[in-house]
Amino acid sequence: MRPMSTTSSKTPLSHIRNFSIVAHIDHGKSTLADRLIQSTGGLAEREMSEQVLDSMDIERERGITIKAQTVRLHYKANDGETYVLNLIDTPGHVDFAYEVSRSLSACEGSLLVVDASQGVEAQTLANVYQAIDNNHELVTVLNKIDLPAAEPDRIKEQIEEVIGIDASDAVLISAKTGLGIPDVLEAIVTKLPAPKSEGGDAAPLKALLVDSWYDTYLGVMVLVRIIDGTLKKGMTIRMMGTDAKYTIERVGVLTPKMVNMDALGPGEIGFITASIKEVADTRVGDTITEDKRPTDKALPGFKPAQPVVFCGLFPVDAADFEDLRSAMGKLRLNDASFSFEMESSAALGFGFRCGFLGLLHLEIIQERLEREFDLDLIATAPSVVYKLFMTDGTERELHNPADMPDVVKIAEIHEPWIRATILTPDDYLGGILKLCQDRRGIQIELTYVGTRAMLTYDLPLNEVVFDFYDRLKSISKGYASFDYQITEHKEGNLVKMSILVNGEPVDALSMMVHRMAAEKRGREMCEKLKELIPKHMFKIPIQAAIGGNVIARETISALRKDVTAKCYGGDATRKRKLLEKQKAGKKRMRQFGKVEIPQEAFIAALKMGDE
C-alpha cells in the first residue's frame, strides 16, 4: 500500500463512532462492510472489488477474514452532521477468537449480523458474548432478507430467546442488494455511543496498540486507538510494555486507502509507522505513550495469544529446508501468533515444530507456505500441549509426542479441555451426541432454540484437533455449527502410541491417545496405513505399540505381479512417462529402512472416520 494523500483533522468525540461487526461465518459480515464503504464513498465504484477488506488471496478464496482490518468512513447523518465511523473488521472463525477480542476492545459498539434465514449459530453466540463482555452497545442487523427463506420475525424471537437481547428494533437489510444500508448507518450514529476520553486531547498520550502487520512498502504498520491525548507525526513514543522508543514517521487512517494525517485525537483509530523492524517487536494490547510526557497509568493489556495446536512441518525435498525456514520467517512477520522452532525427525529429516491458534490456522499457514513460497510440505499429526508433572516434582510442557519422556518418570499427564457449543437441527442430534460421547465428551447442557438443539459439551481438545469438525459437518450435512473455548487442563489417562513399519518406529506417526481408546485407534491406524502404503517387493508388518506392547497389527503382503504385458515400439513413450511419474512419486515418499511411505499417509492416517 502506498499513502495517498494528507488530510488534516481532529474530529470531536461526539462525532466519532467506533464499531465492529460480529457474525457467524457466511452471515454476510464482509459483504456488509463492503456496502458500508461503498455507500459512504470510501472507494470509487470501480475500485470496489468484492470484499475489499479481505486482502490476502487465501481470505478471498476461502471467503474468510483472517486478519482484522480497519476502515474509516465519513457519513453525513440525517441530523446534517458528518460523522467519522471507524469499522474494525474481525475474523469469524474460532481459531482467531483472540483477535476478535482485541478488535472489540478498541470500539464501543458492534453490529450483530444474523442471517435472517439461518438464524443464530454457534459463532453468533461466541462473538456476541465477547462483545457484551467488552461492554459494547449492540445494533442487531438481520441480513439476507432478499432470500425467500428469510424469516425476520422468527429470527428476532430467536435472538431474544437465545441471546437475551432486545431485537425489536433490528435493522432488516440485504447486504447483497444494498437494501437497508442507510438504516444501518443511521443506527450506528444514533444507537452506538461516542467514545469517551477522560483526559481529552491535551492530556498525556495514551493509546492502545490494536494490531500490527507488515507492509511491503512501509514496513511494520501499527494500528492504534487513541484514548487520551494527541498522537502527532514526529513525536517520540514509548511502548510501555516493551519499553521501546520510536519516532513516529507517519500517522494516518485507512479509508481503506491509506490517507496521511498530521495527528490523531481521542477516540480516533488510525495507523502509525515508526521504523519498527519486526511485527514481533510490537505487542498487541500494549499502551503507547509520549516518551517525554508519559501517562501515569497503562491500559490493562491483553494476554498474548497462545498456540494450542502443534505439528511438524517438513519439506518433501530435504533440499528445501532453508527455503522453508526463510518462508516461515516471512510469514511470521505478519502473524506473530504462529511460532516455529527447528525439529529433526528420524523419519522426515529436518523441519520445524510449529504452534498454531487452531486447526484452521494450521491449514492456512501450511497452504500459504505451499502456495506463496512454492514449497511441498509434509505435515505430521497435530498435537495439543500436554502438561507433564514429573515424579521429581518438576513440570514441563509436551508439544510433540516424539519427545515424551520415560513413563516411569511421569506422575501425571494433563491435557487441555474445551467447552464446545454446538447448534444443530434436531435430526442430527443423535449422531452428534454419539460423536461427542465417543470423543470422551461430558454433556453440560442440552436446550432447544425452536427446532434447533443447542448443545454444550466439555471435550478434550486432543479429541477435537484431528477430525472432529469434519465429522461434525458430515454427520449434520453441514448444518451444525460449532464454537469452542479452551477451559482448563485436566488429568487424563494418556499414553503414547508408536507406529512401527517393518519393525522400525516412525516417529512422525506417534501420537498421544487415551488409554481406553488406544486399541481402537491403533487398529484404525494400522488399517489405514495398510491402505495407504503401496505393496512392496517384500511383506511389511505394521504395528501399533504402547511401550513395548504391540496392541494392533496388519501386514501388507508382498507385490506378487506387476508387469506390463504388451510393450512395443508404440508404448515406449507412454511407459517412459509413467516411469517419470513413478520416479517423481518416489521422491515424495519417505524411506524407512526399505519401506517407502507416501507423504499423504502422514496426514491421511490421522483423518480417521468413526463410521
Next chain:
Amino acid sequence: MQTATLTAIGDGMDPGFGVYVHWPFCAAKCPYCDFNSHVRHQPVDQPRFVSAFLKEMEEARELSGPRSVTSIFMGGGTPSLMEPATVDAILQGIARHWHVPNGIEITMEANPSSVEATRFHGYRAAGINRVSLGVQALNDRDLKFLGRLHNVEDALKAIRLAREIFPRMSFDLIYARPNQTVEEWERELKEAVSYAVDHLSLYQLTIEEGTPFYGLHKAGKLIVPDGEQSAVLYEATQDITAAIGMPAYEVSNHARPGAESRHNLTYWRYGDYAGIGPGAHGRLSVGPGKIATATERKPEEWLRLVETYGHGMVEREALDLEAQSDELLLMGLRLKEGVDLARWQSLSGRDPDPEREQFLIDNGFIERLGNSRLRCTPAGMLILDAVVADLACP
C-alpha cells in the same frame, strides 16, 4: 528361413533399424483393445493411403538418413485387410528409401477372420515372410467374450494356411481371462503349443483405459484374476513353453532360440525404428541424440496432414540422456538377455544405486551376467515394473 541372422545372443545384439507401418482399420473393434484401430463402413481408399505412406517415408528418410533395414513390420489394426497390391506398393516404397537386404524379416499381422488363401499368396509374393495371427483363444466361448469375429475353426484354418504359405509364423493368445483356471489355461496352452511353429505371443489380458472392458471392470461387472492368480497363470505359462523348447525371451514372447522376432527385438534392444502411418511411433538416432516421433492417430486427419504438409507427424521430441536411459532400461529388462550396463551407464551417467541393486540381487529379482549385463530373474520378471522403477530412480 533365415535362422542364421536371428539368434538373439548370436547376432551380437545389434539393436538394428526397423521400419514399422501402421494400418489403422479393423472389421470390428474388440472390447479390450486400445490400439489405434478404427472401423469404417465405407471401403477405404487404399491407393490414396499408399500415396500417403510413400510420402511419409520421404520425411522419415530425411530424419534417419541412409540406413540398412534389419526388419519390416506391418501392424495394426488389421493389416490383413490390405489388398496384396497395397502391401506390395508399401514394401517397394520402403526399398526405394532405405537399403533392404535380401531375406530380412518382414512380418504382417493378420486376423483369422480375414484370411483367404489367395490373399496370403499375394502377401507372400509381395515379400511378406512372417505372419503373426491374432488367434487370442482356442475356445469359442472365450473368443466370443473377447468380441472376436472368428471361431476356433477359422483360427485353425488360418494357422494351417499360414504355416503352408509363409516361412515363419507366430500367433497371439490372450490369457488371464475372467474366471480362467490354471488347469483350463494349461490345457489350452498345450494345445496351442502343438500348433505353433517356433514363436508364440502370450499376453495376459490388460484392462486398458477407454475401452468397453475398462468401463465394465470399473463397474465391477468384469473381474480379472487378482495378483496371485495371474502370477500363477504366468508361471504355468513359463513352465509349459520352456518344457517344449520355446521359452520366454521377453515378458510375453516365446520362441525357439533363433526364432525370436527380429523386429520386436529392435524395440526391446532400444534400436532405431521409423514409424509410418496413422498413430505410428518412431525412435531415430540423430548424431549422439535420439528423437521420438509420433504421427496423428485419426486416419483421415493423418491423410489430410500428409497430403498438405508431406507428413503426419504431430510429435517430435528430442530425448535427453535421462529419458533415453529410462527407455533403454524399461524396454531392455523385458528381455531375458537383459540390458547392457555400460550402455545404460553412458546414458544415465551413473551406476545403479549399489545398495538397491544388492537388495534386488539378494531377493532374487535381478542378476548380473558377468560384469556387463544386468537382467531380471524369472521372479523379477513378474514384478518387472517395480524393479525398473527401483533401478531407474537416482
